[in-house]
Amino acid sequence: MDLISKHNIVHRYEKRSLLIAINCVAGLAIFFFGYDQGMMGSVNVSIDYGAYRMKYGDVLLQDGANQVEVQDSTLQGGIVSVYYLGTLVGCLLGGWIGEKIGRIKVMALGAVWGVVGASLQTSAMNASWMICARLVNGIGTGMLNVIVPVWATETASHTSRGQFVAIEFTLNIFGVVVAYWLGFGCSFVDDGFSPFVWRFPIAFQILPLLFLLAIVFFFPESPRWLVKVGREAEARYILGRLRGEDEYGLAEAEFQDIRNIAELEKKSGKSNSYFHMFWDIMPKRIGGGTSGNLHIGRRVQLVIWLQILQEWIGIAGVTIYANDIFSQAGYSVFKSRWIAGINDIFYMFSTLIAVFTLDRLGRRVTLYWGNVVMGISMFLSGGFSALAQQNMDNESKRASYGAAGAAFTFVFTAGFGATWLTVPWLYPAEIFPLQVRAKGNAWGVAGWSIGNGWTTLLLPIMFKNIAEKTFYVFGACNFISIPIVWAFYPESNQRTLEEMDLLFAADSPFNWAAEKEFARLKAENPDLVQAAQRHQSVVSGMEEGGGGRKGSRGLSLVPGGGGKKGLEEGEDESEGSREKFG
Numbered sequence: 277m278d279l280i281s282k283h284n285i286v287h288r289y290e291k292r293s294l295l296i297a298i299n300c301v302a303g304l305a306i307f308f309f310g311y312d313q314g315m316m317g318s319v320n321v322s323i324d325y326g327a328y329r330m331k332y333g334d335v336l337l338q339d340g341a342n343q344v345e346v347q348d349s350t351l352q353g354g355i356v357s358v359y360y361l362g363t364l365v366g367c368l369l370g371g372w373i374g375e376k377i378g379r380i381k382v383m384a385l386g387a388v389w390g391v392v393g394a395s396l397q398t399s400a401m402n403a404s405w406m407i408c409a410r411l412v413n414g415i416g417t418g419m420l421n422v423i424v425p426v427w428a429t430e431t432a433s434h435t436s437r438g439q440f441v442a443i444e445f446t447l448n449i450f451g452v453v454v455a456y457w458l459g460f461g462c463s464f465v466d467d468g469f470s471p472f473v474w475r476f477p478i479a480f481q482i483l484p485l486l487f488l489l490a491i492v493f494f495f496p497e498s499p500r501w502l503v504k505v506g507r508e509a510e511a512r513y514i515l516g517r518l519r520g521e522d523e524y525g526l527a528e529a530e531f532q533d534i535r536n537i538a539e540l541e542k543k544s545g546k547s548n549s550y551f552h553m554f555w556d557i558m559p560k561r562i563g564g565g566t567s568g569n570l571h572i573g574r575r576v577q578l579v580i581w582l583q584i585l586q587e588w589i590g591i592a593g594v595t596i597y598a599n600d601i602f603s604q605a606g607y608s609v610f611k612s613r614w615i616a617g618i619n620d621i622f623y624m625f626s627t628l629i630a631v632f633t634l635d636r637l638g639r640r641v642t643l644y645w646g647n648v649v650m651g652i653s654m655f656l657s658g659g660f661s662a663l664a665q666q667n668m669d670n671e672s673k674r675a676s677y678g679a680a681g682a683a684f685t686f687v688f689t690a691g692f693g694a695t696w697l698t699v700p701w702l703y704p705a706e707i708f709p710l711q712v713r714a715k716g717n718a719w720g721v722a723g724w725s726i727g728n729g730w731t732t733l734l735l736p737i738m739f740k741n742i743a744e745k746t747f748y749v750f751g752a753c754n755f756i757s758i759p760i761v762w763a764f765y766p767e768s769n770q771r772t773l774e775e776m777d778l779l780f781a782a783d784s785p786f787n788w789a790a791e792k793e794f795a796r797l798k799a800e801n802p803d804l805v806q807a808a809q810r811h812q813s814v815v816s817g818m819e820e821g822g823g824g825r826k827g828s829r830g831l832s833l834v835p836g837g838g839g840k841k842g843l844e845e846g847e848d849e850s851e852g853s854r855e856k857f858g
Contacts (some may be wrong), residue, residue, distance in 0.1 A: 310451025318459020371718025389416030468714020646695025
């Protein structure tokens with residue numbers, strides 16, 4: 277394949293070995309994301325940073341743990357939260373650019389932005405400088421967050437998408453672990469007074485970004501994006517290598533599906549702008565409904581609120597206030613920080629559960645059992661924390677109740693790592709049409725940015741006014757999430773990316789209507805079920821007015837398309853289905 281650089285690894289590896297290599301690069305980018313989030317925990321309490329440079333606190337001298345006592349929480353919170361404004365800008369920018377120049381180039385661009393942002397943070401001398409640097413760094417992170425899951429899902433097989441993305445998020449939490457323990461170790465330099473305590477952990481993130489930038493162009497572009505922009509020869513070759521020469525027929529069928537769906541989607545909406553995607557949920561009389569039976573606006577709302585729910589089920593509170601919870605158990609400041617680091621390691625290993633269960637149980641069941649475990653843990657953690665506060669004059673009881681509350685913090689963290697950590701990032705990368713998949717995933721990252729910014733600003737107020745009762749709010753959000761997921765979120769597991777348009781073809785927003793319509797469309801279009809087994813295109817005949825063998829049923833998602841629910845009769849065999857891999 278002369279169109280692809282001879283140095284690209286797609287020529288050397290195929291099938292699972294190629295997918296593993298792709299997953300490693302995606303994991304490297306996600307590792308940076310985790311590290312970037314985790315490092316600020318130790319940076320915020322470093323003396324030179326908080327007391328002398330940012331000037332939001334005073335020096336607090338403690339045995340074995342000198343740190344900053346925050347006096348201006350607004351300034352500290354603003355420095356932290358502006359990062360999420362950057363991720364919001366970065367995800368929207370990355371999604372827009374990713375549709376135009378491809379997934380690989382946006383990953384490189386995000387890495388460059390990240391290096392610039394990290395360099396600016398490392399050299400920051402005051403709060404204004406740091407705020408600007410955090411904003412720049414957030415833009416780079418947002419670009420990577422929006423494009424990496426899309427690239428990973430577009431190259432993986434539909435039977436293993438969940439497993440590969442779950443592995444990436446194991447590396448994400450590994451980044452959190454590295455950041456925590458690196459910061460913990462640096463805190464002992466010069467008794468915590470040295471600028472090295474905070475500058476080195478920030479600078480460390482430049483290393484994975486430079487490595488990512490150095491190797492990313494040796495990896496294959498998404499075959500689905502290549503089809504979208506008309507580079508079909510490259511797409512066919514890459515897809516053939518991903519699936520293997522021994523799976524030639526299935527790879528050819530998948531290629532035809534991608535091509536036919538791409539052609540269909542070009543006809544299915546009036547505009548693919550961010551505004552039209554968001555406004556699509558509104559009635560047609562006020563300019564909504566422009567995507568027809570694709571129902572892109574509904575998908576946008578689903579991914580935004582799934583990410584917001586992810587933050588409000590409690591992970592932000594547990595992450596930020598873990599040290600306080602452990603202190604209630606009677607542990608010293610030093611030991612509380614040490615136990616919090618152990619909790620992060622426990623958190624990392626819990627993500628491996630999703631690697632082995634996500635593609636077996638599905639997205640919905642994974643979210644259900646996670647909500648049950650986390651909801652119970654939050655109520656119990658809050659209850660035991662309250663009992664610890666009520667027994668401050670009884671050291672034995674306070675320590676016992678505090679230890680119980682701390683134990684359920686571990687349980688909560690494990691439950692989150694095994695379930696809700698991965699699904700809200702995987703689902704947006706799965707459910708959107710090819711024409712707007714990067715932009716669609718950008719809406720998911722936007723929801724994450726909103727959720728994080730929201731909780732970052734409100735949690736200090738909540739903990740100050742209602743203390744441990746904040747955990748009851750988190751517990752309630754967990755149980756409220758169960759009926760929301762049950763009613764509105766269709767199952768994407770074990771379904772190809774090309775089948776998602778059928779899954780969201782129903783006019784009703786409810787899951788049972790989506791599943792019923794999906795089953796009906798596949799039953800009335802037998803090619804959708806059987807073609808892959810015959811090494812033919814599973815969506816052959818879906819284009820408006822064409823495709824499929826004579827007499828077979830085709831699907832039109834074009835607004836105003838003819839036939840019941842947009843179904844039309846196909847006439848001729850798709851010309852593309854006769855093409856073979858070169």
